[in-house]
Amino acid sequence: MFQKIGKYTALCGSSMLIVMAAATAQAADGQVEFTGVINDNPCTINSESVKKSVDMGQVRIADFGDSVGATASVSTPFSISLENCSGPTLKNASIKFSGQQAMNDPTLLGMTGENQVTGIGIQISDVKSNIKLALNTASPDYELRPQGNTFDFKATYVRLVADTGGVSGIGTGKVNALASFDVTYK
Secondary structure (H helix, E strand, O other): OHHHHHHHHHHHHHHHHHHHHHHOOOOOOOOOOOOOOOOOOOOEEOHHHHOOOOOOOOOOHHHEOOOOOOEEEEEEEEEEEEEEEOOOOOOEEEEEEEEOEEOOEEEEEOOOOOOEOOOEEEEEEEOOOOOEEOOOOEOOOEEOOOEEEEEEEEEEEEEOOOOEOOEOOOOOOEOOOOEEEEEEEO
């Protein structure tokens, strides 16, 4: 009987080796790609500020002054918020708006797309200081407070062309402009 148990044990041992060999077989059935970003920004941009829509409403040509550079009588406010701010070394931030430059004035935001109104641009200004922020130029530094910061701006239409022969230099129609912004921490 001792011999039968030995044969049975040997048979089971061989089967376990086959099962273990099958369990360790490898196949390349897929892959995992890891992506991410590591930065040293002391804040994150609030999700509502990442992609923002600013409705400037309807403005009449009569709401503009007659001279080039005159602004419409109405401005539209908008904000950019930073949250989760921390960081002992970076205490200030500046914001730079960029986009299509306006015809005749590269400091203003111009219209994008087809069939747009002509003769105007959009001026972006800081509400608190009332400083006009030239396109593609960093704003003055804003001091970062712990946790959250909201920076208030306003957008105003600006006349780019004068009236000639009793005809308005400003056309009528749709207004579409697109600005992107970059935050630089200091």
